[in-house]
Amino acid sequence: MIVNAPEIRLHPDRPLLDARPLEKRVGLIILATDHTTEPDYRRMVASERIGVYVARIAYANPTTPQNLRKMQPALTEAAALILPDEKLDAISYSCTSASVVIGDDEIEAAIHAAKPGVPVVTPPQAAMRGLRAFGTRRISVLTPYTVETSRPMADYFVRHGFEIASFTCLGFEDDREMARIPPAALVELARETTHPEAEALFVSCTALRSALAAPGMEDAIGRPVVTSNQATAWNCLRLCGDDTHHPQWGRLMTMPLSRD
Structure with missing residues (x-):
């Protein structure tokens, strides 16, 4: 059976275009x-x-x-x-x-x-802006990294005028494992590692699911929490x-x- 191909017509007018698909x-x-x-x-x-x-x-x-x-x-x-x-x-x-x-x-x-x-x-630049938005200078820091990888992070915040009341790392070397730390565990870690004199907690690492845990961490420590992805x-x-x-x-x- 032979089927004739349909005629394809070119529409004479093109639709008007938005400036961008999304603003x-x-x-x-x-x-x-x-x-x-x-x-x-x-x-x-x-x-x-x-x-x-x-x-x-x-x-x-x-x-x-x-x-x-x-x-x-x-x-x-x-x-x-x-x-x-x-x-x-x-x-x-x-x-x-x-x-x-x-x-x-x-x-x-x-x-x-x-x-x-x-x-x-x-992330570190955005975290500093976030901490400054709260008017905080004395902070606790929590990272999933090793001590070697955490050291430059500590130096970064000190160099930019922050006082580190406490700095805790978890010793992970693989960012895929860092992503598997449950948000509930991060809440408990925030409770355990935030120094009594810290004005806020910074939780470093974009691999961590810490944005999900931020409200729970804030409830646990009674202070602002800033995380990398947040x-x-x-x-x-x-x-x-x-x-x-x-x-x-x-x-x-x-x-x-x-x-x-």
Whole structure:
């Protein structure tokens, strides 16, 4: 049976186009091994108004300063792959320990080589802004890292004017295992490790599911808690002009952005 092909007609008029499919665009550069950041950003950042666009870069455990530093050359290419030739409203590099080891300025320069002028957000930088939004200077810090990987983190916050009342690490070397720590366990760890004189707790690492645990940690210690993904999500939302309060993700999500 021979079927005649249908006639295909070209419509004479093209629809008028919106300026953008979504009003705001957040770029997200994450590790190949990352289980946590994308789900966190789907919950905390993405909406009918804000799109989140992700690129992954190669990373190999263990989490050591040497391995973390190896990601720097890949940042420009990763940024270039996020909506090529289109502007972003913010771009976040989602690795706290690597941001400390590589340096905020170096990360910004690498991303700006592909995306000039876009506001760049790193987890330690966003965490500092969050802690300053609360007016805190004396903090406790909790990380899943080894002592070797935690040391640059301690130095970073001291260098930026914070007093560390206590610093506790858990000794993990694999970020995939860090992602498996239950949020309920983080609540108990916050209770156990926050110094009585600390004004706030910073929980480092984008692999941790600490954004889910932030309200429980705050209830447990009676003080503000700032976590890596929570802080970058908050920073990106505010850069997109979203000042909505989201207390379900912790007190920080009710605060205005404190810029450097």
